[in-house]
Amino acid sequence: MSRYYISEKLRNQVASRADFLCEYCLISEEDTFLGFQIDHIISIKHGGATEVDNLAYTCTFCNRNKGSDLGSISQ
């Protein structure tokens, strides 16, 4: 099991906190065909943890656009 592993339980916690909406663009999971993903708000390579507070529920589009770097926070 790698550091990237997100358990079903953790995924469900993030999804229900987000009310099954993308936390970036607020599209509903039901309105997309692609399924949603769990995104690290602070990416692992920047020291982000795999825990609820650092995870966001995102649609495929937002996750793809964001990549693994945060543009607005310099570290």
Ligand SMILES: [Zn+2]
């Ligand atoms: Zn989105």
